[in-house]
Amino acid sequence: MTPVIAVVREIWKVRPRAKVEFWTDKKYYKNVQKLAFENEMDLRVRKIAAGKLRRYTNFKFIDYLQHFDVILQNIMDFFRIIGGFIQSFCRLVGKKNRPDVIFLKGGYVCLPVGVVAYWLKIPYVIHDSDATPGLTNRVLAKHAAKVATGMPLKYYSYPEDKAVWTGIPINQEFRPASEKKQKSLKKEFGFNEDEPLLVVTGGSQGAEHINLAIKEILPDLLKSTSVLLIAGRMHYANMLDLKEYETWEDGELKSNFRMLEFSGEMFKLFGAADVVVSRAGASTMTELSSMAKAVIMVPNQKLPGYHQVKNAETYAKEDAAIVVSDEKMNKDPQVLLKEIKKLIKDKKKREELGENLKNFSKDNAAKNLADIVLDVVSATAASKD
Numbered sequence: 001m002t003p004v005i006a007v008v009r010e011i012w013k014v015r016p017r018a019k020v021e022f023w024t025d026k027k028y029y030k031n032v033q034k035l036a037f038e039n040e041m042d043l044r045v046r047k048i049a050a051g052k053l054r055r056y057t058n059f060k061f062i063d064y065l066q067h068f069d070v071i072l073q074n075i076m077d078f079f080r081i082i083g084g085f086i087q088s089f090c091r092l093v094g095k096k097n098r099p100d101v102i103f104l105k106g107g108y109v110c111l112p113v114g115v116v117a118y119w120l121k122i123p124y125v126i127h128d129s130d131a132t133p134g135l136t137n138r139v140l141a142k143h144a145a146k147v148a149t150g151m152p153l154k155y156y157s158y159p160e161d162k163a164v165w166t167g168i169p170i171n172q173e174f175r176p177a178s179e180k181k182q183k184s185l186k187k188e189f190g191f192n193e194d195e196p197l198l199v200v201t202g203g204s205q206g207a208e209h210i211n212l213a214i215k216e217i218l219p220d221l222l223k224s225t226s227v228l229l230i231a232g233r234m235h236y237a238n239m240l241d242l243k244e245y246e247t248w249e250d251g252e253l254k255s256n257f258r259m260l261e262f263s264g265e266m267f268k269l270f271g272a273a274d275v276v277v278s279r280a281g282a283s284t285m286t287e288l289s290s291m292a293k294a295v296i297m298v299p300n301q302k303l304p305g306y307h308q309v310k311n312a313e314t315y316a317k318e319d320a321a322i323v324v325s326d327e328k329m330n331k332d333p334q335v336l337l338k339e340i341k342k343l344i345k346d347k348k349k350r351e352e353l354g355e356n357l358k359n360f361s362k363d364n365a366a367k368n369l370a371d372i373v374l375d376v377v378s379a380t381a382a383s384k385d
Contacts (some may be wrong), residue, residue: 003127003283003366004105004265005035006169008043010370021099027110031233031262038264039171046091049084051077051106078282086111092120100377101145103369106137114140123376127369129168129282130307131155131314145376148369150282151314163274166284166369167362176292176358177271185272190253191226192248196344199273201230201266207279209326210298211235215242215334218257220337225344226256228269236261258368259282267291274350275343280308280323285315286359294350295321296339298329320356 006022024032029047030315036043055363061177080204092098102117102124110126114136117124120200128137129150141147147158150168159315191197198221202210209360211231216219221227222245236259241344268290270276278284288295297315299308316322322339329336343350 002035002171002287003129003169005039005041006102006366007103007172007369007373008041009039009041009171009218010169010366011373014370014374023048023109023113026331029123031264034262035264039092039157044246048108048109048113049080049110051080051084063169077135081108083111084109086118088113088116089119092116092122098122102371103127103373104140104144105129106134108136111136111139114144118143118188123380125369125373127166127169127374128156128158129286131282131310132307133158134307141304145379146372148372150286150365164368164372165362166372167365168283169366170283170287170365171267173267174270174287174290175267176290181273182272183331185268186226189228189272190258190271191228191256195256196225196229196274197272198225198275198277198340198344199230199269200227200277201269201284202232202235202279203281203284207232207298207300208235208238209330210277210279211239213329213336216333217337218242218245221340222256224341225274227258228273229257229259230263231259231261233262275340279338280312280315282307282311285311285321285357286365289320289359289361289373291352294343294353296324296336296343297321297325298324300337301326315357315360318356318359319353320360 004022011018011020014145022036023046025154026047029045030043036045099122102122104114104124104126106126106128114124114126118145123145125146125148126137126144127148128134131151132155141158144162147163148166149156149158149163153163153165156163183334186193186197200210200214214229218227229242239259242259246259247255266287270288272294273293275294275296276288277296277298278288280297297312299312301309310320312323316323322343323335324339
């Protein structure tokens with residue numbers, strides 16, 4: 001979501017009157033609306049039906065037969081995909097509302113939109129954040145006007161004549177915070193500015209395994225660090241019992257723990273953090289790399305193609321992050337506690353990890369992508385003259 005917001009901002013710098021719509025599925029609709037509102041963007045946000053094919057790398061054929069819930073979800077999502085095709089066609093077929101270009105950030109939501117755009121001869125640009133191309137982008141790349149990548153082109157097999165390494169676009173607020181700024185941000189969120197702060201996030205929807213691990217080790221964590229947990233919209237309600245650790249008095253936080261459902265100001269939360277525990281999603285890792293943060297990554301091992309695992313391996317090889325196995329953490333949360341405690345105590349190691357992670361950030365990614373999108377619009381207009 002935030003990469004798209006960053007690109008839109010750059011487009012409006014060049015074309016301030018450009019009309020932009022943000023299409024997303026039901027799951028992320030409220031988050032996108034909140035981001036647009038908090039960023040004071042006059043952005044129309046629309047829902048679109050979407051579904052995904054659940055292909056777990058560690059599943060054999062027999063495993064799917066034993067997990068009827070997965071089969072049922074795939075069947076239901078098949079009809080959601082059909083609905084996405086119908087919605088996309090109805091919205092795009094009319095000449096009056098037909099866009100000049102479509103920017104597809106990747107993921108299953110983009111599949112029906114991209115295919116319908118090809119049918120209707122509407123140019124589109126796709127962006128791939130992960131080190132390993134996803135199924136949707138592999139399908140759409142053939143007919144894309146341009147393919148932008150988050151990692152160097154050596155990790156991809158996209159056509160050389162249309163692939164461009166742009167990096168991953170993020171909002172300009174994601175920049176390293178000085179020690180003074182970091183203390184100020186800690187105070188803003190109610191924490192003691194002189195105590196270390198751990199920020200835990202599983203993304204806007206949350207990560208159940210990370211949440212449950214934090215729940216188990218929280219009493220021990222609070223002995224050595226303040227903790228801010230972003231539980232996520234999907235799992236927040238199941239974590240409300242942790243509110244007993246969060247105490248307020250006259251509008252001021254009196255404990256060293258705080259839990260949020262979601263935040264549209266992640267740059268502030270990351271800026272305040274001394275250590276961050278996160279999944280290994282490409283966009284989040286780019287934000288953290290731009291801020292030179294010490295990160296403990298817990299990659300989601302169930303995603304198709306092991307995308308997050310491969311992302312994490314790339315960072316770990318360069319000593320740019322600590323990686324904790326989701327499976328091991330789920331079995332024994334003490335594994336995560338041990339790594340957090342080590343980093344909290346070792347300021348030098350935190351600085352080394354942050355500097356190494358900073359090497360993965362690429363400046364001006366949002367501007368580069370905006371330029372590509374606008375170039376495609378210009379080229380299309382010129383071809384019609």
